[in-house]
Amino acid sequence: MLKIRRAVCDDIPNIMKFMDEHWKPGNILAKDRDFFEWQFVEDGKVNMILGIDRETIYGMLGVIVYNKKEHPDVSACAWQTIKNADPMLGIELLDAMWAEYQYRYACSAGLSKKSVKINELLGGVPTQMDHYYRLADFENYEIAVVKNKYIPKVKKTGYILKRIHHVEEMKEIISEEQLTAGVMSKDYRYIKRRYFEHPVYHYDIWKIVSPDGNAEDVLITREEVFGKSKICKIIDFYGKLEKISKITAALDNLMTEKQYEFIDVYSYGVPTDIYETGGFIRCEEKSENIIPNYFHPFVRENIVLRMMEPPAKEMILFRGDGDQDRPC
Numbered sequence: 001m002l003k004i005r006r007a008v009c010d011d012i013p014n015i016m017k018f019m020d021e022h023w024k025p026g027n028i029l030a031k032d033r034d035f036f037e038w039q040f041v042e043d044g045k046v047n048m049i050l051g052i053d054r055e056t057i058y059g060m061l062g063v064i065v066y067n068k069k070e071h072p073d074v075s076a077c078a079w080q081t082i083k084n085a086d087p088m089l090g091i092e093l094l095d096a097m098w099a100e101y102q103y104r105y106a107c108s109a110g111l112s113k114k115s116v117k118i119n120e121l122l123g124g125v126p127t128q129m130d131h132y133y134r135l136a137d138f139e140n141y142e143i144a145v146v147k148n149k150y151i152p153k154v155k156k157t158g159y160i161l162k163r164i165h166h167v168e169e170m171k172e173i174i175s176e177e178q179l180t181a182g183v184m185s186k187d188y189r190y191i192k193r194r195y196f197e198h199p200v201y202h203y204d205i206w207k208i209v210s211p212d213g214n215a216e217d218v219l220i221t222r223e224e225v226f227g228k229s230k231i232c233k234i235i236d237f238y239g240k241l242e243k244i245s246k247i248t249a250a251l252d253n254l255m256t257e258k259q260y261e262f263i264d265v266y267s268y269g270v271p272t273d274i275y276e277t278g279g280f281i282r283c284e285e286k287s288e289n290i291i292p293n294y295f296h297p298f299v300r301e302n303i304v305l306r307m308m309e310p311p312a313k314e315m316i317l318f319r320g321d322g323d324q325d326r327p328c
Contacts, residue, residue: 002053002086004096007046007060012036015048018057023080028200028327038199039064039323049096051081051089058084061093063101064322066186071104073184075322079115090118105184109268109307109317110324116306124308129317130272131302132280133264133291134248136255142229143261145290145300152279157246158211161254163204164218167192173207173215174238182238183315194320195220195236200327203235208243208250217243220320223258224295230258234265236320241270245278264291266305266324269316296328 007015012033020030029036040047040062051059062078076097081090097106109129111119116126135144135151164170167188179186195203203222207215217239224231232254237244251263264283265275272282283291285304293303305324310317319325 002051002058002084002089004049004051004059004089004092006096006100007040007048007050009041009044009046011046011048011050011052011057012041014055014057015050015060018060018080019078022082023060023078024328026328029078035199035327038193039326048078049093049100051084051086051093058082058086059089059093061097062323063097065101066184066190067180068187068189069104069180069185071102073105073186074101074103075108075184076106077108077323091122094122105311105315107184107307107310107315107317108322109266109305109319110322111306111308113306116308119308127268127307127309129266129268129305129307129319130270130275131264131266131283131291131293131305132272132275133262133283133289134251134255134278134280135262136252136260138261141261143226143231143292143300147288150281152281154248154279156249159243159246159250160209161206161219161247161250162209162215164207165205167196169207170205170218174218179238183312184317184321201325208239208247216240219244219247221263222325223260226292226295226298230260232258232260232263233319233325234263235325236318237267241274241316244270245274248278248280262291264293266293266319267317268307268310269314294328 016030047063047065049061050057059081061076064075066073176188201222203220206219208217209215220236222233222235283302285302287302290300290302292300
């Protein structure tokens with residue numbers, strides 16, 4: 001008989017097998033148990049809901065928990081069902097996630113077209129993350145396809161980037177209270193695990209220093225390599241959003257130093273004039289310039305990260321939220 005329940009550690013081998021056969025064959029979550037446990041296991045509990053009959057899995061829904069509050073904020077991910085006797089299993093997994101976690105807000109990006117259709121049936125409104133980029137001044141580009149080379153000029157503001165090496169340094173800039181007051185609300189348990197202790201990726205964590213030497217904001221980036229070329233992804237941001245428009249010269253210096261072809265960012269809820277004031281260019285699916293997002297395997301296409309309109313108008317999301325910046 002098909003049951004819907006929270007997964008336990010003994011289920012992990014079967015979940016990984018299900019992922020490999022029915023979700024994303026060869027994905028790191030299906031092949032590397034240590035990484036699976038880093039992503040989904042915390043305090044001995046597995047953050048995943050299953051539709052299962054004895055040892056046969058018919059559906060799964062992963063959960064990323066941002067804080068330890070009684071009603072936490074979460075992102076759903078790895079949502080997959082296969083043919084079974086219950087045509088409503090996908091929706092029932094969502095209901096079970098609510099019953100198990102009693103979350104305040106749940107929001108995810110990078111939804112499949114199938115997931116969008118299901119969410120529409122539940123009353124959701126489809127949307128997508130904004131994608132912006134800024135080119136470095138190269139003669140030739142190996143990663144991007146640049147048919148219209150346009151690099152807006154911006155004024156120097158005096159803001160610079162300085163590296164943060166330890167989570168305690170970040171706490172001096174962004175307090176726990178500031179972090180948890182946001183939407184989505186996160187805690188430093190999540191931040192430390194996500195960015196400072198990632199088992200595969202190295203993140204560059206920067207404090208944004210004003211001309212008078214104060215630091216009130218944190219930017220998180222990650223380098224990506226294809227062949228002999230490199231680019232930089234903005235992964236996350238904490239602080240006052242308008243600061244993003246003031247660090248362009250610092251980002252240009254970073255591109256020059258590291259020889260990045262471009263810097264890009266996916267976000268939701270960030271006013272678009274912030275990027276445009278900062279000299280970033282909007283990238284659409286059919287834009288003539290191609291700014292790749294997927295590198296493993298490499299896909300030279302403009303990628304749309306689909307999502308549903310969030311439950312809170314104030315919600316700010318970046319590429320690092322949910323499982324979008326995950327090794328393949």
